[in-house]
Amino acid sequence: MRLQRTTTTLAVALVLAATGTACGSGTGSGSSASAGSQELKGQTVSVAAVWTGSEQDNFKKVLDAFTAETGATTTFISTGDNLSTLVGSKIAGGDAMDVVMVPQPGVLAQFAKQGWLEPLAPATTAAAKQNFASVWSDLGTVDGTQYGLYFKAANKSTVWYNAAALQTAGVQPPANWDELLKVGRAVSDSGTSAFSIAGQAGWPLTDWFENVYLSQAGPEMYDKLTKHQIPWTDPSVIKALTTLGRLFGDPALVAGGTKGALQTDFPTSVQQVFGPQPKAALTYEGDFVGGVISGDLKKTVGQDAKVFPFPAVDTGKAPVMGGGDAAVVLKDGKNKTAAQKLVEYLASPQAAEIWAKSGGFLSPNRAVALSLYPDDTTRQFAKSLIDAGDTFRFDMSDQAPAAFGGTAGSGEWKDLQDFLANPADVQGAANKLEADATKAYKG
Known part of the structure; x- marks a missing residue:
């Protein structure tokens, strides 16, 4: 979680030049590639998020596990706080990333209304319905269609x-x-x-x-x-x-x-x-x-x-009030099939558990075992988040x-x-x- 909220504008610019991009590879090093189905071997998924430092490193562990499971190569793009501008310029330039981790519901809604997002695959929405309080799916839904899967959460109470x-x-x-x-x-x-x-x-x-x-x-x-x-x-x-x-x-x-x-x-x-x-x-x-x-x-x-x-x-x-980051699939991405599979993977407790063990992370997925969090304080935060259920509310100003x-x-x-x-x-x-x-x- 960033130490302060992003201040990205909801008026997403299509023509501004992209700056401040840092790239790294998330190719699978976490476990043997033979452990998974390798159904996506040879395909590449690009993932953009605001995360840097330890947050970026821990998320790459999740991407590594996805690679080991599916064979897909992943590339991580750190956007900085200008996420909206960068995504817009990438789309305008014909170089859209495949998956974006969006930290504000208002930005997610803006992306959807711009026609930039693919609806989530049925397998992902079904997993969200089973293991997440409905408030999280609602936050990722625009005009009746779910576009976002909340992977990382924050407890700000x-x-x-x-x-x-x-x-x-x-x-x-x-x-x-x-x-x-x-x-x-x-x-x-x-x-x-x-x-x-x-x-x-x-x-x-x-x-x-x-x-x-x-x-x-x-x-x-x-x-x-x-x-x-x-x-x-x-x-x-x-x-x-x-x-x-x-x-x-x-x-x-x-x-x-x-x-x-x-x-x-x-x-x-x-x-x-x-x-x-x-x-x-x-x-x-x-x-x-x-x-x-x-x-x-x-x-x-x-x-x-x-x-x-x-x-x-x-x-x-x-x-119990807080924030979070939702995974969305861009319509203009080069590999929507692999992108949808990645978001489906992020909906699983296995994906969340990888970061949970490393600390600095809370999951809204109630199937994640509290015992996997590294200390009693983090377990307290996670339990409060899960116990709140549909009474949890997302940061009001982040929705404005x-x-x-x-x-x-x-x-x-x-x-x-x-x-x-x-x-x-x-x-x-x-x-x-x-x-x-x-x-x-x-x-």
Whole structure:
């Protein structure tokens, strides 16, 4: 999982030149080629995704296993965040890749409406129906046709905390929002700021809001707001902003106050809690925080750094919200038969288990054994994702037009930054959000 959401525009350009492409081979080295049917021997499948580094390496292990099973050679293309632009330019140039891992439902829908995608093969949709909650198939479906298979997921309903700081304050992880505020004040009274909030970019603030809103208003209202079927001035939005403002507006709960939070980027928000000289006790973001803790900060997840589910708000249920990457087959790809077989393979528990063992991965496939995940914390994330079933909701801003939900310095990102700066102005924040949403959704 990338450490922040992609900011690709939903207006996919066909004529922009492709840049920043890094290629590598995923030819089968994971097991003996004789182990599979070799039905695709001599064929090549090109696969594009935003993944780099360890994510790319681990996905190539999955591609290697596909090669060993089928004989097909695979080529991986790293797109960077400009996935939409690259895919469009490749199609325009007659050099379309075969499979693309799409990180936003809005981009997937745009691709489908452009006529770029092949419907998934019946064997794939049948596997998805058997082993995935229906919400995942719905996310990959446009106008009644399923085009996307979600292979990798993220749980963004997780609050991380410095175990020593909570122990010093004499408090336990909270079960609900009111308890969360009490824990934060107890930590503050013990001499450590409560929350390090990453407000510099804006995207973590959308995740804060989405968790509060999903729990407080419920999945049906969440869906309506996602589609802009209700305005951002709706009483349910006012209530959620008021609730969030109780945390944002309390100087005892925010490290550096709102001004400091607005200058804190995502990596710094994690470092302020788990670095050599902690400035705060808790931070909020998704399961991918664990990669920063163990990789960059060399701390042990589950010991130095612990996590609890985002707490339930009022009488609602604890939210489970997140993201994911869906495999789609391009209509203009050179090898659609092998491409469909690859996506069918990605729908199997065997494919997901390869990456699950390596870490940094969650699967929405409920046939994947939790025991295969490398540690208790990751198992906790995966179980929460599976147990949520159809109550899971995809990141709201990732489903919105990019002009509203995915652009730094404008739309929802900027409006929530302004709200963080002045949490008392709930109505003003709602009015700005509605004006920007109306403009973007009409566009």
